[in-house]
Amino acid sequence: MPGRPSELFDSHVHLTDERFAGETDQVVSRAREAGITSMVTVASNAGDAAEARALARRCGIHSTAGIHPHSASNWAADEMDAVRALLAQPEVVAVGETGLDFHYDNSPRAIQRESFEAHLDLARDTGLPLVVHSRAADADMIEVLHHRGSSVRGVLHCFTGGDDLFDAGLAADWFFSFGGMVTFKSFAGQAQLRRVPWDRLMLETDAPYLAPVPMRGRRNEPAFLTHTCAAVALVRGATPEETARRTTRTARAFYGLG
Numbered sequence: 001m002p003g004r005p006s007e008l009f010d011s012h013v014h015l016t017d018e019r020f021a022g023e024t025d026q027v028v029s030r031a032r033e034a035g036i037t038s039m040v041t042v043a044s045n046a047g048d049a050a051e052a053r054a055l056a057r058r059c060g061i062h063s064t065a066g067i068h069p070h071s072a073s074n075w076a077a078d079e080m081d082a083v084r085a086l087l088a089q090p091e092v093v094a095v096g097e098t099g100l101d102f103h104y105d106n107s108p109r110a111i112q113r114e115s116f117e118a119h120l121d122l123a124r125d126t127g128l129p130l131v132v133h134s135r136a137a138d139a140d141m142i143e144v145l146h147h148r149g150s151s152v153r154g155v156l157h158c159f160t161g162g163d164d165l166f167d168a169g170l171a172a173d174w175f176f177s178f179g180g181m182v183t184f185k186s187f188a189g190q191a192q193l194r195r196v197p198w199d200r201l202m203l204e205t206d207a208p209y210l211a212p213v214p215m216r217g218r219r220n221e222p223a224f225l226t227h228t229c230a231a232v233a234l235v236r237g238a239t240p241e242e243t244a245r246r247t248t249r250t251a252r253a254f255y256g257l258g
Contacts, residue, residue, distance in 0.1 A: 005035050005226070005229060005240050005241045005243075005244030005245070006035060006241070006244070006245075007035060007037050007244055007245065007248050008034075008035050008036045008037065008203065008225050008226065008229060008244045008247075008248060009036070009037070009038045009039065009202070009203070009247065009248040009251035009252065010031065010036050010038070010039035010040070010203070010204055010205050010207075010222040010225050011039075011040055011155070011157075011177050011202040011203060011204045011251045011254070011255075012040060012042050012097075012131065012157050012158070012177055012179070012202075012204035012205070012206055013039050013040065013041055013042065013204070013205050013206065013207045013221075013222050014041065014042055014044070014206070014207060014208065014209075015027065015028075015039075015041040015052070015055055015059075015061075015207075016041060016043070016048050016051045016052050016055060017207075017208050019208040019219050020208065020221075024055060024059065025059065027221050027222065027223075028059045028061065028222070030221065030222075030223040031221070031222035031223045031225075033223070034222075034223040034224075034225070034226055035226065035244070036222045036223065036225055037248075038061065038062070038248070038251070038252070038257070039061050039062070039222050040061070040062045040063065040064060040093060040094065040251075040255060041055060041056055041061060041062070041063045041064075042063070042064045042096065042097050042131055043063065043064050043065050043066055043068075043096075043097065044066075044067070044068040044070070044071055044097060045067050045068065045071045045074065045079070046065070046067065046079045046080075046082035046083050046086075049063070049064065049065035049066065049082070049083060049086050049092075050082070050086060052064065052065075053065070053086055053089055053091050053092055056091040056092075057091050061091075062091055062092075062093045062255065062257070063091050063092050063093070064092060064093065064094040064095065064096050064097065064131055065083045065086035065087050065092050065095065065096075066083055066094075066095050066096035066097055066098045066119055066122075066131065067079060067080075067083065067098060067115055067119070068097050068098070068099075068133065069098065069099050069100055069101040069106070069107060069112045069115065069116070069133060070101060070104065070106040070107060071106075071107065072107035072108075072111045072112045072114075072115040072116075073106070073107040073108065073111055075107075075111060075114070075115040075118070080118055080122070083095075083122070084122060087122065087126050087128060093128065093129070093255040093256060093257065094128055094129045094130065094131050094255060095119050095122045095123040095126065095128050095129070095130050095131065096119060096130055096131030096132060096133075097131045097132070097133050097157070098115065098116050098119035098120075098130065098131070098132060098133070099112075099116060099132040099133035099134050099137075099141070100112050100113065100116060100133070100134055100135075100137035100140055100141055101133060101134075101135045101136070101137065102135065102136040102137040102140070103135045103136035103137075104135075109140075113140065116144070120144070120148050120151070120152060123152040123153075123154070124151050124152050128256070129152070129153040129154065129155065129254055129255060129256070130152045130153065130154040130155070131154075131155055131157055132154050132155060132156055132157060133157060133158075134156055134161060134165070135160070138161050138162050138164060138165040141156075141161070141165055141168075142164060142165055142168045145165075145168040145169060145171070145172045145174070146168065146172075149168070149169075149171075149172030149173075149174060150172055150173070153173075153174075153175075153254065154172070154174045154175065155174060155175035155176065155177050155202065155254060156169050156174060156175070156176055156177070157177045157179075157204060157206070158177060158178070158179045158181070158204060158206050158210070159176045159177065159178060159189065159192070160181065160189065163192070166192050166195075170195075170196075170200075173200075174200070175200045175201070175202055175250070175254050176192075176196050176200060176201060176202070177201075177202040177203065177204045178193060178201070178202075178203060178204070178228070178232060179203070179204045179205055179206045179210050179212075179228060180205065180206070180210040180211055180212030180213075180215075180216075180220060180224070180227070180228055181210055182212075182228055182231045182232055182235065183212040183213040183216075183227055183228060183231045184213065184216075190235050193232065193235050193236065194235060194236055198246040198247075198250065199246075199249075199250055199253070200250065201232075201246070201247055201250055202247050202250050202251045202254065203225055203228055203229055203232065203243075203244075203247045203251075204225075204228075205220050205221065205222050205224060205225050205228070206220070207219070207220035207221045207222055207224070208220050208221065211224060212224055212227040212228050212231065213227065214227070215227065226240075229243050229244050229247070232247075
């Protein structure tokens, strides 16, 4: 494992995923040993959000509440009522994960868009930040950014979009988060990664998905964020320590943690 910076913030992890069942305390402990001092466990639906909040409270971390575009087919008023209620809890620091995924199309696109709009409303009304998933939906996401981006504080998480979406995100003053894919040989976003201002750049694992090299093929976990930090530092011509310090500061500002 690369040298351990004194402080790292995993801005996006899914600790309620079944692949962590029975191990979350150990996973959080390993993360802290690796220098990950803060993390946000991100929800995929209302039931998951309730579990994430309980886990966050037990482990002394943070969580979100929202409905992933893959689950948007189940979007309904009572689900959103449950999400809204959870947003009032102190452990819950953001709305989401929401957004658009036209790669898998697990939910009809019109319903994904309707759910996304409802989450945008929640973020605007509560003043909480918005965690956004965007895959193969650049044109629609750009439209949303042009019309509604300035009304909320959002992050395009695990960013892999094209230059037009990247520019629209910058213009809307949104944040960008990068994960283990920056360590892959196939990663093509180096120029974008270099252009993100430090005060808009965050790191994430998206665990248990997308484990970084040299852990690729294994279940990802927050402790592996050190590898992503080292790769981002290399691309940006910075040290891992500076990268950790600056991205942690940005994540804390994004999530309103001081």
